[in-house]
Amino acid sequence: MIKKCEAIVLRSIDYRDQSKILTLYTKEFGRISAIAKGCRSPQSKYASAFEVGSHINAVLYKKSTREVQNISDASVKTAFLGITASLEKLSAMHQIVELIRLATEDEEMQPKIFALLAETLWRVDQSKRNIGNFFFYFQVKLVTLLGFKPSFEECVLSGKNIWKELESADEKLLALLPEHGGIALRREAELRGLSGRAISIQAVRLIQLLASSAMDDLENLRLQDGVAGEIAQILDTYFRFHIEDLPPLRSREVFNQLTQ
Amino acid sequence: MRYTSQAIETLIEEFAKLPGIGKKTAQRLALHVLREKKEDVELLAKALMDAKEIVVYCSECQNMTDKHNNPCSICTNQKRNRSMLCIVESPSDVIAFEKTNQYTGLYHVLHGVISPLDGIGPDDLKLKELLARLSAAGSQSIKEIILALNPTVEGETTVLYLSKLLKPLGLKVSRIARGIPIGSELEYTDEATLTRALEGRSDV
Numbered sequence: 001m002i003k004k005c006e007a008i009v010l011r012s013i014d015y016r017d018q019s020k021i022l023t024l025y026t027k028e029f030g031r032i033s034a035i036a037k038g039c040r041s042p043q044s045k046y047a048s049a050f051e052v053g054s055h056i057n058a059v060l061y062k063k064s065t066r067e068v069q070n071i072s073d074a075s076v077k078t079a080f081l082g083i084t085a086s087l088e089k090l091s092a093m094h095q096i097v098e099l100i101r102l103a104t105e106d107e108e109m110q111p112k113i114f115a116l117l118a119e120t121l122w123r124v125d126q127s128k129r130n131i132g133n134f135f136f137y138f139q140v141k142l143v144t145l146l147g148f149k150p151s152f153e154e155c156v157l158s159g160k161n162i163w164k165e166l167e168s169a170d171e172k173l174l175a176l177l178p179e180h181g182g183i184a185l186r187r188e189a190e191l192r193g194l195s196g197r198a199i200s201i202q203a204v205r206l207i208q209l210l211a212s213s214a215m216d217d218l219e220n221l222r223l224q225d226g227v228a229g230e231i232a233q234i235l236d237t238y239f240r241f242h243i244e245d246l247p248p249l250r251s252r253e254v255f256n257q258l259t260q
Numbered sequence: 261m262r263y264t265s266q267a268i269e270t271l272i273e274e275f276a277k278l279p280g281i282g283k284k285t286a287q288r289l290a291l292h293v294l295r296e297k298k299e300d301v302e303l304l305a306k307a308l309m310d311a312k313e314i315v316v317y318c319s320e321c322q323n324m325t326d327k328h329n330n331p332c333s334i335c336t337n338q339k340r341n342r343s344m345l346c347i348v349e350s351p352s353d354v355i356a357f358e359k360t361n362q363y364t365g366l367y368h369v370l371h372g373v374i375s376p377l378d379g380i381g382p383d384d385l386k387l388k389e390l391l392a393r394l395s396a397a398g399s400q401s402i403k404e405i406i407l408a409l410n411p412t413v414e415g416e417t418t419v420l421y422l423s424k425l426l427k428p429l430g431l432k433v434s435r436i437a438r439g440i441p442i443g444s445e446l447e448y449t450d451e452a453t454l455t456r457a458l459e460g461r462s463d464v
Contacts, residue, residue, distance in 0.1 A: 090416070
């Protein structure tokens with residue numbers, strides 16, 4: 001059956017001499033695999049549509065019995081050409097598309113995830129500074145949409161408001177307990193014999209701020225390198241616990257080498 | 261076994277492993293080999309073995325050359341412009357540039373591009389060889405580096421990384437233009453190509 005869809009290209013692998021096998025995140029069908037036959041030939045009208053990160057309109061010849069769908073036509077909806085202007089933007093874009101490819105299942109329609117993906121890529125394309133914030137924002141929103149919203153306000157063990165408790169406490173320590181769904185006061189964790197990962201108050205505050213900020217404001221939020229590293233570790237640990245078999249992001253390893 | 265001879269079946273399977281060769285073409289090639297004279301088949305077999313045994317990467321540009329012709333004929337040609345170095349992804353790109361008869365400088369073949377989603381980083385390319393070449397005493401004559409990589413996301417990533425790596429060396433770093441193929445029509449050109457063509461417009 002012929003179906004039109006809106007999609008973001010998550011992966012593009014050359015197949016034989018002139019074709020490509022693609023992983024797409026579509027608004028209508030969720031994540032799907034598709035083949036674009038002949039798209040690499042010089043005569044092809046839609047070669048540029050299948051670059052990683054492109055926002056496209058595609059026409060699929062879709063069969064429910066087939067794992068790899070056929071693409072019969074495609075056109076670029078938003079080219080995101082600004083992303084190729086800096087390694088920082090390319091890093092954010094690659095990590096976003098890799099994470100969504102690894103964290104979502106085939107053919108699970110989630111229009112909100114599609115909207116988040118398209119909007120975040122557009123912001124990465126348009127923004128000029130602090131691009132890494134968009135990836136953190138994306139991680140927090142994605143894990144929420146996948147049903148594992150982290151709690152950064154209340155202690156996941158006692159239910160007490162973390163920030164009120166910390167005002168009066170001598171020991172201002174927090175612990176990350178992904179198995180309980182978020183952050184706990186360190187002393188509450190110790191009382192229950194739990195040893196979560198110790199995390200700084202500053203990092204948790206910033207994650208909260210990133211999650212509650214409007215996308216317009218993200219590029220104005222400057223994070224120190226040390227805190228950005230801690231935020232990345234917290235979000236990675238949380239993601240890995242909730243998304244089964246989530247491997248480390250290859251693109252992050254490569255971009256770490258490129259930006260050294 | 262689909263064929264009455266195990267030897268034919270093996271030959272077809274081996275041909276079918278080649279890029280762009282399907283089962284049907286592999287079968288056609290195998291039957292062609294069988295119809296050929298023994299001497300011709302020996303020549304083909306020898307050519308295949310020679311290519312595997314004699315061909316090496318040029319110690320200068322990393323393009324393919326013969327063992328006994330290393331550095332390659334392009335690197336040793338004193339008539340070429342030794343102040344320009346064109347960086348390409350693969351040996352086939354060198355062939356494409358040589359066909360133009362316009363470029364007379366030297367080359368460096370990376371044998372790939374940075375592909376973050378596949379885990380291919382700078383250490384997987386011939387970049388150490390490039391830096392060694394640029395820092396070698398004899399290569400001080402190189403003044404300009406032309407980055408001639410495909411206009412894909414991977415190519416752009418490699419271009420950005422290379423420019424970051426090479427600009428501090430005081431070299432002029434340029435990249436080839438991106439735009440509309442000669443003979444094609446604007447009406448049918450995609451938005452991304454048109455945008456790039458507008459960005460790279462030149463005075464007339």
